[in-house]
Each structure stands twice: as C-alpha cells, then as structure tokens.
Amino acid sequence: MTIVIETKDLCRYFGDSEETMVKAADHVNIEIEKGEFTAIIGPSGSGKTTVLHLMGGLDNPTSGEVELSGKNIAKMSGGELCDLRRDHIGFIFQSYNLIPVLSAEENIEYIMLLQGVKTSERKKRVKEMLALVGLSGLENRRPGKLSGGQQQRVAIARAMASRPDIILADEPTANLDSKTGIALLDVMKELNEAHDMTFVFSTHDEKIMSRASRLIHMRDGKVELDERK
Amino acid sequence: MQLVQLAFRNLFRNTRRTVLTVLLISFSLTALIITDAMMRGMTDLIVKSITETLLGEAQIHKQGFRDNFDIDLFIEDTAEIEDSLSNDPTVLAYASRTISGAMISSSYNVTGGMVYGIDADAEADLSRIKIAVETGSYLSGKPNEILIGKTMGDLLEIKLGDRIVVTLTEANTGEMTQALFRVSGLLHFGITEIDKNIAFINIDEARKLIRLGAHGAHEIAIRFRNPEDAKNTALAVFTNHNTETLESLSWLQLNKEVSSIIEMSSYGTLIIGLILFLLASLGVINSMFMSIYERIYEFGVLKAIGTRPLDLGLLIIIESLLIALISCAVGIILALLISEYTSTVGIPLGEMEFSGLAMSDRILTQFHISQITELPIYVILLTVMSGLYPAWFASKIIPTEALQRSL
Numbered sequence: 360m361t362i363v364i365e366t367k368d369l370c371r372y373f374g375d376s377e378e379t380m381v382k383a384a385d386h387v388n389i390e391i392e393k394g395e396f397t398a399i400i401g402p403s404g405s406g407k408t409t410v411l412h413l414m415g416g417l418d419n420p421t422s423g424e425v426e427l428s429g430k431n432i433a434k435m436s437g438g439e440l441c442d443l444r445r446d447h448i449g450f451i452f453q454s455y456n457l458i459p460v461l462s463a464e465e466n467i468e469y470i471m472l473l474q475g476v477k478t479s480e481r482k483k484r485v486k487e488m489l490a491l492v493g494l495s496g497l498e499n500r501r502p503g504k505l506s507g508g509q510q511q512r513v514a515i516a517r518a519m520a521s522r523p524d525i526i527l528a529d530e531p532t533a534n535l536d537s538k539t540g541i542a543l544l545d546v547m548k549e550l551n552e553a554h555d556m557t558f559v560f561s562t563h564d565e566k567i568m569s570r571a572s573r574l575i576h577m578r579d580g581k582v583e584l585d586e587r588k
Numbered sequence: 589m590q591l592v593q594l595a596f597r598n599l600f601r602n603t604r605r606t607v608l609t610v611l612l613i614s615f616s617l618t619a620l621i622i623t624d625a626m627m628r629g630m631t632d633l634i635v636k637s638i639t640e641t642l643l644g645e646a647q648i649h650k651q652g653f654r655d656n657f658d659i660d661l662f663i664e665d666t667a668e669i670e671d672s673l674s675n676d677p678t679v680l681a682y683a684s685r686t687i688s689g690a691m692i693s694s695s696y697n698v699t700g701g702m703v704y705g706i707d708a709d710a711e712a713d714l715s716r717i718k719i720a721v722e723t724g725s726y727l728s729g730k731p732n733e734i735l736i737g738k739t740m741g742d743l744l745e746i747k748l749g750d751r752i753v754v755t756l757t758e759a760n761t762g763e764m765t766q767a768l769f770r771v772s773g774l775l776h777f778g779i780t781e782i783d784k785n786i787a788f789i790n791i792d793e794a795r796k797l798i799r800l801g802a803h804g805a806h807e808i809a810i811r812f813r814n815p816e817d818a819k820n821t822a823l824a825v826f827t828n829h830n831t832e833t834l835e836s837l838s839w840l841q842l843n844k845e846v847s848s849i850i851e852m853s854s855y856g857t858l859i860i861g862l863i864l865f866l867l868a869s870l871g872v873i874n875s876m877f878m879s880i881y882e883r884i885y886e887f888g889v890l891k892a893i894g895t896r897p898l899d900l901g902l903l904i905i906i907e908s909l910l911i912a913l914i915s916c917a918v919g920i921i922l923a924l925l926i927s928e929y930t931s932t933v934g935i936p937l938g939e940m941e942f943s944g945l946a947m948s949d950r951i952l953t954q955f956h957i958s959q960i961t962e963l964p965i966y967v968i969l970l971t972v973m974s975g976l977y978p979a980w981f982a983s984k985i986i987p988t989e990a991l992q993r994s995l
Contacts, residue, residue, distance in 0.1 A: 417892055418988045438896065445894020452991065456889040460597035473894050517893070 360392040362426075363525050363557050364414055369423035371409050371580075383409035384420070385580035391525065394555040396548065398567050401577035407561040408529055410577070414559065415448050415527045416440040428524055445473050449518030451528035455510040457502040463489070463513045464498035470521045488516035492546055508539035515547060525557040532564050544570055591899065595906035599914075602879065609875040610915045616868040617919030617967050618926065620861050624963065625927055625953035626935065627857045631850050633951055635815065638846055639839050641777060642715050644683075644809030645818040648829045648836045653806055657702075659688050659759045665803045669829060673810065678823055680813045683710035684805035686794040691755040692736070692787060694744035701740065701785040703754055705794020705805075714811050716777065717788055724748045724773035727790055734769035737783030738776050746771060754787070758799045765797055865967065869974040872911065876904060876978035887982055888990025901983035908975025909968070916964040927955055 369387040374380040383406045391397055391414075399407040412418040413425055416432045425432045432443055444450070457466045464485050471481045489495050492512040502510050511531060518526050528547075532540035548570050550556050560567050568574060576584040599606045639645045648669060653661040663669065666684045673682045686705035691698060708727035712718045717735065718726045727733050734752065736744075746752060748771055755766045769789065777783055795804055810825060817823055818838040829836035840847040880887070887900060934950030 412988050412991075415892070417991070441891070441894055441896045444892060450889075450892050452889060452892075454885070456886060458594070458886065458890070460594065460601060470893050473896075473899075521894075 362390050363393050363395075363428060364391045364559075365389070365424075365426045366410070366414065367424040367426070369410070369413055369425060370421045371406075371413055371418065372421045382406075382580040384413060386423070387577075387580070387582055389575060389582065389585070391557060391559055393524075393557055394551065395573055396551045396558050396571050397573040397575060398560045398562050398571035399575045399577060400562060400568060401583070403563075405577040406580040407577050409580075411527050411529055411559065411561040414525075415450060416443050445470065445521065447524045449521060449523035449526035451511070451514050451518050451526060451531045453530040453533045455502070455507070455514045455534070457510055457513055457517070459502050462499045462501050463494060463505065463509075463516075466502070466513055467517045467520045470517060474521060484520050485516075488520050491519070491550065492516045506539070507535055508543060511535060511539075511543055512546065515543070515550075519550065519556065525559060528558060528560045528562075530562055530564070531560065532562070532567065537566075540564065541566055591903055591906055592910075595903055596910055598879070598883075598903075598907055599910055602882070605875055605878065606911065609871060609911055610918060612871040613868050613912065613915035613967065613971060614917075614919035614922060616864040617916060617964065618923040620857075620864055620963055620967075621919070621923035621959045622926055622930070622953065623860050624857050624959050625923075625930070625955060626951055627853050628954035628956060629931075629935075629951040631853055632954060634846060634850060635839075638843055639811070639815065639818075640716055641779065642717070642782065642809075643839050643842060644714055645812050645815055646810040646825055646836060646838050647842060648808040648810070648834055649806065651833055651835050654835075654842075657687060657689065657806075659757055659798060659806075662686070662759060662800050662804050662806045663808070663834065664801065666805045666808060667803050669808060669834075672828060673808070673825070676824055678812050678814070678817050679810055679825065681710065681713035681811045683707050683714045683809050684791065685807045685809060686791060686798060686800055686804070687806040688756050688794075688798050690787070692740070692744065693753045693755070694746045694750065696745040697743060699740060699743050701787055703756065703794065704786060704788045705791040705798075706788050707791045714809055717775070720775040720777045721773040722776040724771065726773060727788065728772075729790055729792075731790075731793065732767070732769045733772040733790060735773040735775055735788040736771060737786060738774045739780065739783040740785065740787065741771070741774050743784070748772075748774060754789075756798055758797075759804075760799065767793070767797055861963075861966070865970045868967075869970055872908065872971050872974035873977060875911075876908060876975055877981070879907070880904070880978055880982050884985060884990050887985045888987045891985060891987040892991065897983035900985070901979040904979035904982050905972060905975050908972050908979075912968040912971035915971070916967055919967070920960050920964060923959070924955075927953055931955060 366387050366389045369384050371384040372380050372382050387410055399410060401407050409418070413420050416435065420433050423433065427443065427447055432440065435443060458469065461469065467485045467488055468481050471484065489498055492515050494509060494512050497505065497509065505513065532543060535543060544566055547558060551558055573587045575582055650661040650663055652658065670682065670684065673679050684707060688703055690701055690703040692701055706717065706727070708729060721735065722738060727735060741747070744752060750771050752769055752771060753766055754769055755764060758765050775783065795801065812818060818840060821838065826836045826838070890900060930953040934952045936950045
C-alpha cells in the first residue's frame with residue numbers, strides 16, 4: 360500500500376515552562392495509507408485537532424517529522440507550506456467556512472484559481488464536483504442561501520476540486536443535525552470508495568466512527584490505540 | 589475569481605461601514621478641493637485688490653524714489669519709456685504719475701497726505717480710481733479738479749464742490765507752492781490708508797505745480813495682458829528698465845508683505861489637507877481592521893487552503909484602493925457641485941479690509957484642473973497607504989490561531 364502521510368515522533372508542546380507546558384502531541388507515530396477512511400478520536404484536549412493541523416502543515420511541530428508523499432513538511436518554509444496545502448491537501452472545517460461573497464461555484468473554483476488551472480478545466484471540475492456532492496443546480500447560490508448541510512457539501516467539493524492527496528476534516532459534522540450529518544458522511548464514504556480518496560477525520564461523532572475503516576484513539580497527546588476494522 | 593472582484597464584493601459585506609468610510613474620505617476630498625478653490629479665489633482676490641486698486645502689476649521709478657518718496661527723484665522724460673511700453677505686447681495698460689507729499693487745507697481743517705497727479709484716461713484702464721468715485725465725477729482734465737477720499741473729506745469737513753488748498757514742494761528748488769482746487773469727486777476704496785491720505789489731481793497741473801517738466805513723472809504703473817507675467821522677471825518690462833538710474837519692479841517685489849501672505853496661504857492648504865487626511869486615514873485603518881477582525885477565521889481558512897500571505901495582503905490593498913476610487917468619484921462630484929455654486933454665487937465675506945487690502949464682499953472659488961487630477965491621486969495614495977498596515981496584519985495571520993479564535 361502507498362503511504363500518503365506519515366508522522367514520526369511528532370511532538371507539539373505549548374507553554375514555556377515545565378509546569379505550564381501542555382503536550383498536545385507527544386511522540387505521535389501514524390501512517391495513513393492511500394484510500395483509508397480514518398478517524399482520529401478522543402476526548403476534548405486529547406490532541407486530535409493538533410495532530411490534524413500538524414499533518415496539514417498548518418502548524419509547526421516542536422519536534423519530529425511529518426512526511427507527505429515522502430516529503431518532510433515539518434521543515435518547509437511558510438511559502439512552501441502554502442503551496443503544499445494548495446496542491447496536496449484538502450481541508451474541511453467544522454464551520455464550513457466558505458467565502459460568503461462567492462457563489463457555491465466560485466467557492467469551489469477559488470482554490471483552482473490559486474493553482475492556475477485553466478478556465479475550461481476549472482468549469483468542468485466544478486460541474487463534476489457539484490454533481491458528486493449532489494448540489495447541481497445550486498451553483499449560483501451564495502453560502503447565505505444554502506443550508507448548513509449544503510454548505511458543508513460545497514466545502515467537500517472545494518476540498519476535492521484541487522485533486523489533493525488527502526482530505527483532512529476537522530469535526531465536519533459537529534454543526535450539522537444527525538440526518539444531515541449522516542447524508543454528508545455517506546457522500547464522503549462514497550467518494551472514498553469510488554475515487555479511492557483518502558480521508559482523515561478528527562471527531563467525537565459516533566456516526567463517523569462507525570463508518571471509519573480505521574480508528575486512532577488519542578489521549579493526552581499520545582496515540583492510545585490504533586485499530587483497523 | 590479575480591482578487592479585484594473578490595475585493596469589490598467584500599466591500600459590500602458591510603455596506604453601512606463601507607458607505608461611512610467612503611463618505612469620510614470623499615467629504616475630506618471635497619473639503620480639500622473646496623479649500624484649494626477658495627484659497628485660489630482668495631489669492632486672486634488679494635492679487636486683484638492690490639494690483640487693480642492703485643499699484644498695478646509693475647512699476648517703474650527712479651532709483652531711490654521708493655525709499656522716502658523724494659520729490660526730486662523723478663523720471664525726467666517718460667516719453668521714451670511710454671513708447672517702449674506701448675510697443676510691448678505683454679503690456680495691457682500703463683500710466684505715469686506724479687507723487688508728492690502735501691498739506692491739504694479747507695476752511696475748517698488741515699491734514700497731511702499724498703497728492704497723485706494722474707492721467708485720467710490712462711488711469712481708467714489701470715486702476716480703480718474711476719470706479720471708486722462715490723460722489724461727484726471722475727477727473728475730466730478741466731483745471732482745479734481734485735478727487736479726495738471720503739475719510740479725508742470728513743476730516744476736512746468739506747463736501748463736493750467745496751474749495752481746498754493744496755500746499756506742495758517744488759522739485760529741485762524745494763520752494764513751497766500752493767493751488768486752489770474744487771472737490772470734484774469723493775472716493776471710497778474701502779482702504780483706510782488711501783481714503784484718508786491720498787488725493788488725485790490732473791497730471792498736467794501736478795507737473796506744473798511741482799515743476800517736473802512736460803514729461804516728468806515719479807512713477808509709471810503697468811498692467812500686463814496676463815497678470816501671471818508679473819512673476820516673470822525676464823520680461824522686457826523688467827530687464828529694459830532696470831538700469832543705473834531706473835528700477836522696474838513687479839507688485840510681488842513692491843509689496844513683499846502680501847506676496848508672503850499669498851505664499852503662506854499655499855502652505856495653509858497643505859496643512860489643512862494633511863490634517864483632513866490624517867483623520868481620514870485613521871478612519872480607513874479603523875474600518876479595514878474592523879473588516880479584518882470580522883473575517884479573521886475566514887482568512888485563517890483562506891491561508892489553510894493555500895492562499896499565499898502576499899495574495900491576502902494584496903486583497904486588503906485592493907479593497908483600500910477600491911474604497912479610495914469610489915471615494916474620489918463621490919468627492920469630485922460633490923466638490924464640482926459645490927464649486928459650481930461657490931464659483932458663481934461666491935462665499936460671502938462682508939466688506940472687509942485685510943492688511944491694507946480692500947476685499948470685495950465675496951470670494952469666488954476657482955476651479956483648477958489639479959483639483960480633480962492631483963488631489964485625488966494624493967487621496968488614493970494615502971488611502972492605499974492606510975491599508976498597508978491592515979494588509980500586513982492580515983498577511984501575518986497564523987491559520988491555526990485564526991481557526992481556534994472563533995471556534
């Protein structure tokens with residue numbers, strides 16, 4: 360199997376002194392393989408979001424390495440990390456966080472503009488993505504005119520449109536009602552199975568856990584249990 | 589999606605705030621344009637007041653005359669100079685004058701003053717003496733006519749048609765001479781100094797009285813076709829008549845006090861502009877920061893998905909630029925509408941005397957192309973500069989911190 364992302368002795372400590380130091384990630388070793396549907400789970404403060412941010416190059420580790428497709432991203436500069444996130448990682452956030460002044464179509468297109476994808480290719484991919492997440496016909500609506508579930512679907516389409524190696528999702532169903540959350544998870548699971556897309560979630564959500572092919576349990580910044588179903 | 593389009597849409601996320609910021613900047617620009625137009629109008633008024641009242645835009649004298657108005661220092665033969673001036677295409681009008689200190693007495697009182705001998709016809713094209721006649725009539729060339737200021741008339745307790753005696757000193761000999769005149773007109777310039785101390789008689793009579801000869805004069809006052817020529821000291825009017833015995837000076841050199849006031853007024857516009865735009869810049873910075881703080885999580889997301897810091901900073905700069913452009917359009921339209929009124933109806937002043945100058949009752953603002961070309965460029969530059977700090981701040985947002993902040 361191809362390893363998409365790998366953390367080696369990954370540590371992220373907050374605070375300056377021994378007494379106040381918080382070990383949000385403490386010697387974390389995780390390998391994510393292509394096509395996995397992984398959930399990092401654990402109680403609040405266990406370090407799952409920190410690990411997800413470190414994997415996505417949003418934060419720099421105190422020590423250790425993060426390798427994305429064989430490249431150590433822990434030592435990359437800010438600009439290199441920007442390019443890496445743009446070209447190799449898709450993000451889905453809890454609060455959807457679409458650009459409110461752009462339509463669904465434009466939100467999906469935005470990241471491809473940053474990538475310099477040609478107009479015709481962009482339009483083609485937007486159409487495909489909207490169809491994949493079941494939002495065809497709503498492309499001209501701005502986020503304010505979409506429901507929470509629909510906004511999160513646009514966020515998924517945006518994350519996928521850049522053709523990333525992996526999609527990192529931080530509590531993607533936390534703001535959704537149960538029914539909408541299930542529908543959304545089904546979309547992501549389908550994308551995972553049909554397109555071999557790799558997903559890593561940080562979550563408390565039982566629904567995600569039940570659908571995940573792999574559960575990484577975290578507590579106090581350490582991996583407590585790593586189970587594949 | 590182009591950054592410009594995104595920036596434009598961002599402006600209308602909080603329309604009220606954008607409108608208020610635009611109004612702040614556009615009102616500042618309008619105020620600056622109107623101030624500039626008013627200063628130009630005021631300068632023009634001052635220049636006209638000083639040059640059109642009596643001084644002219646340039647004067648030729650015998651060297652040393654201006655030091656203490658020595659009656660003996662006169663130009664013996666003005667004919668050659670007048671001939672040169674009449675052939676000079678830059679000169680609109682000129683008039684020779686005699687100037688002498690005098691004692692002026694009526695049956696009731698006596699006062700000291702200056703008596704100008706003037707060429708009534710030439711003077712009509714050069715100064716405001718003819719226009720200043722409030723009662724009676726202007727000099728017609730008849731014998732014994734005299735025009736005096738209304739204030740001098742009050743002091744001498746005389747009215748139109750009354751007789752007054754003027755005592756003068758003859759040039760070269762220093763002998764006293766007297767002549768009887770009949771008041772043909774009372775003048776009102778609105779300048780105390782002139783209304784109280786100056787009397788005007790026909791130049792031929794003056795020449796005879798003080799013995800200057802047929803073509804003698806103390807002063808030749810000049811007006812140019814283009815008043816701006818007074819600043820050009822390379823003109824023949826100045827170069828040809830500045831000799832060992834003669835001096836030819838512009839009004840700026842003759843009245844340094846007023847030329848300094850005019851120079852200072854341009855700094856006044858600059859200072860007002862700086863204050864206005866310092867305040868407007870603070871408004872822009874405040875507005876941009878409010879807008880950034882509202883979008884801090886969004887900026888975190890934008891950076892997370894790969895937007896480079898430079899692009900994020902550029903987005904804020906473009907937003908500032910768009911605000912500046914909209915503000916300039918509004919400011920210019922507003923200023924032109926106000927200018928249209930103030931340049932025709934004017935800004936009322938009431939009759940006033942300022943530093944020896946009679947100001948008319950209103951300032952007519954003056955439009956100048958730089959008001960809608962240069963001033964808006966400064967506004968755009970300052971507004972964009974005001975956006976630099978917020979742009980730098982936005983570009984430095986750390987995604988993880990921004991994402992945590994609003995969770």
